[in-house]
Amino acid sequence: MTSNQKALRGRAISFSGNPFERPAAECLVHHEDALILVEDGRITAFGPYADLAATLPPGVEPVHYPDAILTAGFIDTHVHYPQLEMIGAYGAQLLEWLETYTFVTEQRFADRAHADMVAGHFLRELLRAGTTTAMVYCTVHPQSVEAFFAESERFNTRMIAGKVLMDRHAPPALLDTAQRGYDESKALIARWHGRGRQHYCVTPRFAPTSTEAQLDAAGALLREHDAIFMQTHLCENLAEVAWVRELFPERSSYLDTYDHAGLVGQRSMFGHAIHMHEADFHRCHEAGAALAFCPTSNLFLGSGLFQLFDAMDPARPVRVGLGTDVGGGTSLSQLQSLNEAYKVVAMSGRKLDAVRAFYLATLGGARALYLDDRLGRLAPGYDADIAVLDPKGTPLLDFRTRHCDTLEELLFVLMTLGDDRAVRATYVAGECVYDRSRAGDPFRYPARV
Ligand code: GUN
Ligand code: ZN
Numbered sequence: 001m002t003s004n005q006k007a008l009r010g011r012a013i014s015f016s017g018n019p020f021e022r023p024a025a026e027c028l029v030h031h032e033d034a035l036i037l038v039e040d041g042r043i044t045a046f047g048p049y050a051d052l053a054a055t056l057p058p059g060v061e062p063v064h065y066p067d068a069i070l071t072a073g074f075i076d077t078h079v080h081y082p083q084l085e086m087i088g089a090y091g092a093q094l095l096e097w098l099e100t101y102t103f104v105t106e107q108r109f110a111d112r113a114h115a116d117m118v119a120g121h122f123l124r125e126l127l128r129a130g131t132t133t134a135m136v137y138c139t140v141h142p143q144s145v146e147a148f149f150a151e152s153e154r155f156n157t158r159m160i161a162g163k164v165l166m167d168r169h170a171p172p173a174l175l176d177t178a179q180r181g182y183d184e185s186k187a188l189i190a191r192w193h194g195r196g197r198q199h200y201c202v203t204p205r206f207a208p209t210s211t212e213a214q215l216d217a218a219g220a221l222l223r224e225h226d227a228i229f230m231q232t233h234l235c236e237n238l239a240e241v242a243w244v245r246e247l248f249p250e251r252s253s254y255l256d257t258y259d260h261a262g263l264v265g266q267r268s269m270f271g272h273a274i275h276m277h278e279a280d281f282h283r284c285h286e287a288g289a290a291l292a293f294c295p296t297s298n299l300f301l302g303s304g305l306f307q308l309f310d311a312m313d314p315a316r317p318v319r320v321g322l323g324t325d326v327g328g329g330t331s332l333s334q335l336q337s338l339n340e341a342y343k344v345v346a347m348s349g350r351k352l353d354a355v356r357a358f359y360l361a362t363l364g365g366a367r368a369l370y371l372d373d374r375l376g377r378l379a380p381g382y383d384a385d386i387a388v389l390d391p392k393g394t395p396l397l398d399f400r401t402r403h404c405d406t407l408e409e410l411l412f413v414l415m416t417l418g419d420d421r422a423v424r425a426t427y428v429a430g431e432c433v434y435d436r437s438r439a440g441d442p443f444r445y446p447a448r449v
Contacts, residue, residue, distance in 0.1 A: 005057050006038040006430050008386065009049055010065035013407070014072060014378040015363040020312045024355040029378075030407055034070065035062060038384040041156075041429030046378045063432075065388050068424055069414070071358065072376050073132025073385035074334040075365030078231070078271040078292035078323025080137040081122040081148055081161075082106050082115075087327040093302050094237035097328070105327075106164075107173050109139040115147035120447045123151050127434040127443065129333040130387030130423040133365075133375055135231055135269055135292075135323075136161040137203055140174050142184045149192045154445050156196065156429050158375065158383065160229050162203035163188055167214045170205075178213040185221055193228060197429070201229035201269075206236075207244050207257040219262030229267045229369070232258065234291075235280070236272035237303045255280045264289050267370050271323060272297075273311070274304040281311060281318050290319035290368035293360070295340035297325035305344050308352065321368035322360045334361045335418035342416070354411035384430035389414060393422035 012034035017027035035052040037045040037060075045052055056062070082105060089101040109115045115138075126134060138144040138161055145163045152159040165181040166174055176184065185202060193200035204210045204218045222230055235241055235254050248257045255276075258264050266288040273280070273291040284291065293306045311318045322337050323329070331337070338357045345352040366376025374383050391410060392398035397417050404410040414422055426434040433444040441447075 004040045004430070005060050006384075007056060007060050007062035008036045008038070008065065008070060008427070009062035010034065010068050010070050010388070012036065012046070012070040012378055013358065013411070014046070015359050015376070018364070018367070019356045019359050021314055021317065024353070027359065028355050036070065036378060036384070036386070038430040041384055041431075043378060043380055043382045043384050045380055065424065067390070067392060069389040069391060069410075070378065071387050071389060072362040072378055072382070073387045073426065073428070074130050074361045075321060075369070075376060076126070076131050076134040076324050076332070076334060077269055077290070077321030077365050077368055078294055078325050079134050079329070079332070080325070080327060081119060082109050082137075082139050082144060083327030084118055084122050084125070085327075088330055089327065094240055095243070097301060102327070103171050103174055106139040107171065109141045109144040110173070112143040112147060115141070115144045116151070116448055119147040119151040123155060123157070124434075124443055124447065125332050125420075127155070127426045127428070128423060129420045130389065130426055131332065131334060132385035132387070132426065132428055133158045133371070134160070135201060135229065135369065137205070137231065138163055140164045140166055140176055142188055145188050145192070149198050152198060153196055155433050156431065158197040158199070158371075158385065160199040160201045160369065162201035162229070162231065165202075165204040165214055165218060166209040167211050169209045178211060178217045181214055182217040182221060189221070189225055189228065193225065199229060200225075201231050203230075204232050204263070206233035206240070207254065208240065208247060212248075212261070215258065215261035215263065222262060222265070227267070229269065230263050231269045231271065232263065234258070234270035234273050235275040236298075237301070238275060241275050253277065253280060255283060259283065269321070269368065271325065272303065272306070274298060274306050276307070276311075281313070282316055284318045285316040288319070290321060292321050292323035292325075292368075293341065294323040294325035294329055295337055295344045296330045297323075297328035298344065299340055300330050301328050305347050307348060308341070308345050309348070309350050319368040320360065321365035331419065333419040335415050335422060337361070338415035354408050354415060357415055358411055384427060386427040387423055388425040388427075389418070390422050390424040393418060393424070397422060
């Protein structure tokens, strides 16, 4: 045995296809008693224990989770780490909320020590929730990006993040300029993009806080670098949509403010996309751009109801991932996002079943990020990023799941009642970085502060 070989055993689910496009039974992979073999951070085999036990390398003893459900780690496609300190702020819709809470909180990230402290808490909360990859907004300060990637590198998590670009309509302390934003982003790309498991994301906050010159500079960054990501906000709130119309009278739509600058393409992730027209969905489909469905945020900020099934229309499907949007969102748990996603979809007269829901939180997110060749599945060749879910994680879950007859029912109850308490352990590249039951610190690496 070499020390980089590992094995996990337990009930497991994964996906072999997209249940929004094909029958669920053809897409869901389920083994009552599975074995996952891992070497050098990658899965080398996944299947029934009975079939694979004989292939266990000598000396490798599987970590056995008899009552758990193993799944690919969750993927959060839209979240703001600096906003962890203001999650659950009372009483405002988007634009007032930004001014009253967000822009005040984000100013503290001029201080690197503060950024280190929050990044440490944020990453641990993600892992506690079973999330192993996220697409993350930092603040306008380059040091906020340094702090985040440094902590992610310590845990070896695959993360996508970037410095916010804002050159207008925010407090002076949070503004850069088109040139400075470009230069700082370029330097961060050189330092972090493709370093270990870190990826850079060009991050214009949203059209109202960037001049056209800054959006163009963001487009230039995308053209100049391979496999770089882009994230921004789109059509979240009606007052915001009206403001964009005023600010960009020459553009045909909110999406067009980004399209004109070359920001709509593969690896572009648009947060929210609630107030969309058919032409917008069509353009995203054609360009291969993705949308982040952020249900806890959309309800908390009173923004509106994302039209999931319109977005995923098989006639012109748009890639959709699931986002928490903390601090607009109220939980870092993707189980809680799914709980609220079910209700948002129900308000439009449709139903989000558990198989599609778990797909959104795993392989769907990976596909939206163009990382579905290495993330989002338990399968040979995939990164060994794994969440160990505990269907008895709370007394109520324990009581309720005794009455679940099918896997679908069990998964549905997990997403309705579950949160971080339903996560027993989290593996990153084959390493157990969080174990709820570990004495002392449940995390593999101690907090710096
Ligand atoms: N639009 C622009 N910035 C933000 C933000 O920080 N959060 C949310 N939810 N929407 C935004
Ligand atoms: Zn957001």
